[in-house]
Amino acid sequence: MKTEGLIKLQNWILKAGVRISILLVLIGGSIYLFNQGLQPHVIPAIISVNQYSALELKIIEYGLYTILLVQFIRLFFVCVIFIIKRNFLFLFMSIGVLAFILFAMFAPFFDIEIFL
Amino acid sequence: MTVLEFSALLFLISCFTGTFGVLTGLGGGILLVPILTTIGVNLYYAMGASLISIITTSLSTATTPSGQYYNSVKVGMFLETGAVLGALLGAVLLSILPVSLISIIFSIVLLFSAYSTFTRRSQEEDLSLEQAKLARVNLKQYTKTALLQGWSLMVGGGILSSILGVGSGAVKVLAMDQVLRLPYKISTATSNFMVGMTATASIGIYLAKGYIEPTIAFPVMLGIFLGALVGSKMLQFVKSHSLRIIFSLLVVVLSVQMFYMGLKAI
Numbered sequence: 001m002k003t004e005g006l007i008k009l010q011n012w013i014l015k016a017g018v019r020i021s022i023l024l025v026l027i028g029g030s031i032y033l034f035n036q037g038l039q040p041h042v043i044p045a046i047i048s049v050n051q052y053s054a055l056e057l058k059i060i061e062y063g064l065y066t067i068l069l070v071q072f073i074r075l076f077f078v079c080v081i082f083i084i085k086r087n088f089l090f091l092f093m094s095i096g097v098l099a100f101i102l103f104a105m106f107a108p109f110f111d112i113e114i115f116l
Numbered sequence: 117m118t119v120l121e122f123s124a125l126l127f128l129i130s131c132f133t134g135t136f137g138v139l140t141g142l143g144g145g146i147l148l149v150p151i152l153t154t155i156g157v158n159l160y161y162a163m164g165a166s167l168i169s170i171i172t173t174s175l176s177t178a179t180t181p182s183g184q185y186y187n188s189v190k191v192g193m194f195l196e197t198g199a200v201l202g203a204l205l206g207a208v209l210l211s212i213l214p215v216s217l218i219s220i221i222f223s224i225v226l227l228f229s230a231y232s233t234f235t236r237r238s239q240e241e242d243l244s245l246e247q248a249k250l251a252r253v254n255l256k257q258y259t260k261t262a263l264l265q266g267w268s269l270m271v272g273g274g275i276l277s278s279i280l281g282v283g284s285g286a287v288k289v290l291a292m293d294q295v296l297r298l299p300y301k302i303s304t305a306t307s308n309f310m311v312g313m314t315a316t317a318s319i320g321i322y323l324a325k326g327y328i329e330p331t332i333a334f335p336v337m338l339g340i341f342l343g344a345l346v347g348s349k350m351l352q353f354v355k356s357h358s359l360r361i362i363f364s365l366l367v368v369v370l371s372v373q374m375f376y377m378g379l380k381a382i
Contacts, residue, residue: 011179018176022341029123029334037120060330064337067171071316074178078189093193097313100200104207105320 003081010077017070024063031056068105075101119331125155126335130169134343137173139350139359144340145170145282146229147363150222150370153377157332159215163281164327167315169340170283174312176341180348187305191298195291196310198267202274203317210279210321219378222280226371229286230364266291278318283311 035056075098082091117125129151130144137144145166152162178187213221273287285307292303322328 014175014179018172021172022338025334025337028330029338032331032334033120033123037118037123039119041117041119041122057330060334064168064328064330064333067168067175067337068316068319070175071171071312074175075313078193081189087190090190090193093197097193097196097200100197100204101313101317104200104204104317105323107320 003084006077006081010074013073014070017066017073021063021066021070024066025060028056028059028063031059123335126332127339130336130339131343134340135347135350136363138344138347144173144343146226147367147370148336149281150226150374154373159218160327161329161332164322164329165333165336166281167319167322168328168333169337170315171312172337172341173344174308176344177308187309188298188302189309191292191296192306192309195266195270196313198270199274199310199314200317202271203278203314206275206278206318207321209275213279216378216381218279219374219381223371223375223378225276225280226367226374230367230371232286232290233360234364262295266295269295274314277314278321283315285311
């Protein structure tokens, strides 16, 4: 099968991506608990945009972004596999899903009125 | 309560919901959000953390044998077009709906999930790899009505995913299991493939509005990840029937509690 190698590569990237993400979140979380663990817990107020100055929160944030990136890579591999298999109907659907996800992900950041 | 104690509490709750989510096949989000709100976490933060954990669980199970061999990418991709469209609509609704209404909708979805978990076919249904390959179908074998019904359910599932911060795996399994009549193992594996994508579509609005709070998301993400790992190991020797009954009862209690919270917030 010509897609077997590609699926192996995809699985390898997914595994590595999830591990990197978990590791980043674990490191950031540990530093956060080390620094602030004994402080009294206060329910944080919602702020409009996540812009954290503390390094540990940035690390956690990057961990969260990594997992989103891995999800995009997964969808990208699905598209490539459909291209190789010349299954253009499903390729079209996959690209549609990818486009919708990208729009849903980034539209709120560009102040598109319906999301405000 | 100190930050350390609060994080440990979030971690333990997430471990519990992750394990039970895998054992019952319902996913962790539907249980996680109401429990987190009970201990005082803001509903939006709870939903944001839940979405992150759904993506993590979906990806980490993608490389398991069940995720690879029982997942029907074609059916999943067709249905996912409806789910992401629904997620987009849900993101718009999230900006409009008040917390009270979200809580009430959540309580209704919880009741439905409890019912579907209770009446679900056995997870121990035996489906060999060869049978799975045969069942991994293409869409031509379905009538247009069945496809349209399945797709419409997915739009509904996508909307719920966005406004409630859950994977809406119960709706997805319902569409594949009841409408498209896919074997149970294929339905759950494909649903797992899809929930990650729907959650990614839903998360944009949560990120933009600051609903993903790292200090809450990190113990939840780690807990759900560990819980799901434990749950998948336990699946081999735990009888799921009695667990499903306990789980359904717990979900009913949480549903009543969410409904009460919703009424109180009006």
